Amino acid sequence: MFKVTEDIIYVGVNDHEVDLFEGQYDVPNGMSYNSCVVLDEKVAVFDTVDAHFKDEWLANLEEAFSGRTPDYLIVQHMEPDHAANIANFAEKYPEAKIVGNAKTFPMMKQFFGTDFADRQIVVKEGETLSTGKHNLTFVMAPMVHWPEVMMTYDTTDKIFFSADAFGKFGALDVEEEWDCEARRYYIGIVGKYGPMVQKLFAKVGSLEIKAICPLHGPVLTENLGHYLNLYTIWSSYQVETEGTVIAYTSVYGNTKKAVELLAEKLTEEGCPKVVVTDLARDDMAEAVEDAFRYGKLILATTTYNGDIFPFMKEFINHLTERSYQNRKIGFVENGSWAPMAAKIMKAAFEKSKNITFADTTVTVRSAVNEESEAQIAALAKEMK
Known part of the structure; x- marks a missing residue:
């Protein structure tokens, strides 16, 4: 008292x-x-x-x-x-x-x-x-x-x-x-x-x-x-802090390696703040909080059962049901034979207001190679 x-x-x-x-x-x-x-x-x-x-x-x-x-x-x-x-x-x-x-x-x-x-x-x-x-x-x-x-x-x-x-x-x-x-x-x-x-x-x-x-x-x-x-x-869904959040899921570590490389490239490009969150292990509410705090968001996940990995689907649902808007989003997808995660993630935001999508989509086929490394570098330039 x-x-x-x-x-x-x-x-x-x-x-x-x-x-x-x-x-x-x-x-x-x-x-x-x-x-x-x-x-x-x-x-x-x-x-x-x-x-x-x-x-x-x-x-x-x-x-x-x-x-x-x-x-x-x-x-x-x-x-x-x-x-x-x-x-x-x-x-x-x-x-x-x-x-x-x-x-x-x-x-x-x-x-x-x-x-x-x-x-x-x-x-x-x-x-x-x-x-x-x-x-x-x-x-x-x-x-x-x-x-x-x-x-x-x-x-x-x-x-x-x-x-x-x-x-x-x-x-x-x-x-x-x-x-x-x-x-x-x-x-x-x-x-x-x-x-x-x-x-x-x-x-x-x-x-x-x-x-x-x-x-x-x-x-x-x-x-x-x-x-x-x-x-x-x-x-009013404004940007509170300039920076980029990378939210990811990874099954065998290859998507995680792509994310780690992307985080390095963003830092090298002068991104004011890079926040990386593992959606399977980190607090989901804090990941959602960060997505609303910062102005740019990169989603990285695998194609899974013809869809996206469950933790990523849950994360996106948390964003869209809270009227996520006024942000720029980039995508990193991984798929060994039919990568479609980026397409599915992008569609999930079709009803969201004032969302801008990055021109570059990173596609990893099983593991990072020279082609996907080049895409990662290009995405980092866009999302810095």
């Missing part, structure tokens, strides 16, 4: 038991599930936490309340890592009202079998709830990244409660750089919904914000322009 401002207390929890967030994202430094209390003439609680931390969270609330009882539970997001303890809260504090929007309560009934109809306060875009000196204004943020999401701006302390936006992987008791784990979090979880994030910015861009309180990760209080700028880049 700690004070965000004189009247706002953080009562969230750290989770070091989780190994995969949402069943797929590796979180070696755990997760935080954030919740806050506004202590005013009336007491408001922002969101609950994951089901595994019911007792710790309720104890945090009791300590923060200092003998008072809450008047409101504000539910900004119904995802279970934040909403799992709504029913437990409602049972312990039967006089408290449950604040949500028109899309919140049907989901609540799906999860808990009740929507607390006699205790609801249904709010709309721009409406304000006063707790005394604090005025909490609600901002609807559908599909950032669920349809019922709303955010809240405290006009008194200039605090923006941003739901899952501006969140990151990692518990709060572990120090680590924000950008990398926030980027991996954003691209993986929110990345498909860039246009919705841009709509949100159009609503809140003129607000004076002194701190951002997301539902995961640290409360952001300094250098807010840095975080806002990154979210602008990510949500």
Whole structure:
């Protein structure tokens, strides 16, 4: 627990038991599930936490309340890592009202079998709830990244409660750089919904914000322009860092040798950054993150069962379902008798926006030879 401002207390929890967030994202430094209390003439609680931390969270609330009882539970997001303890809260504090929007309560009934109809306060875009000196204004943020999401701006302390936006992987008791784990979090979880994030910015861009309180990760209080700028880049699918990513799969090592040679040639050509990732062994979410971070991408894989290697197919699916765009892509294919991987990979991006393909395609027939070496050199010149 700690004070965000004189009247706002953080009562969230750290989770070091989780190994995969949402069943797929590796979180070696755990997760935080954030919740806050506004202590005013009336007491408001922002969101609950994951089901595994019911007792710790309720104890945090009791300590923060200092003998008072809450008047409101504000539910900004119904995802279970934040909403799992709504029913437990409602049972312990039967006089408290449950604040949500028109899309919140049907989901609540799906999860808990009740929507607390006699205790609801249904709010709309721009409406304000006063707790005394604090005025909490609600901002609807559908599909950032669920349809019922709303955010809240405290006009008194200039605090923006941003739901899952501006969140990151990692518990709060572990120090680590924000950008990398926030980027991996954003691209993986929110990345498909860039246009919705841009709509949100159009609503809140003129607000004076002194701190951002997301539902995961640290409360952001300094250098807010840095975080806002990154979210602008990510949500508009711009290039964040100049460089080239090579993502590859290799069965017997020959495609890997082609990739290693290509990485050398790119460096020799002056490419500002070369990132090489083995899709079978490296973290897939980090590979996806890098593909969105850098401006150029080279995909290298074998023809496999008349298609492409499964890890490459999975990787491309991750990109296209997250609206991968505004990038240049090159291809390296390997095939001993009927190489077709480049054609298949290129077709996978046919619905993607503003994708430019390299003129050179590298075709390796079993192993690198003089002909494919020349193609590698030519591709490096294009993708440097």
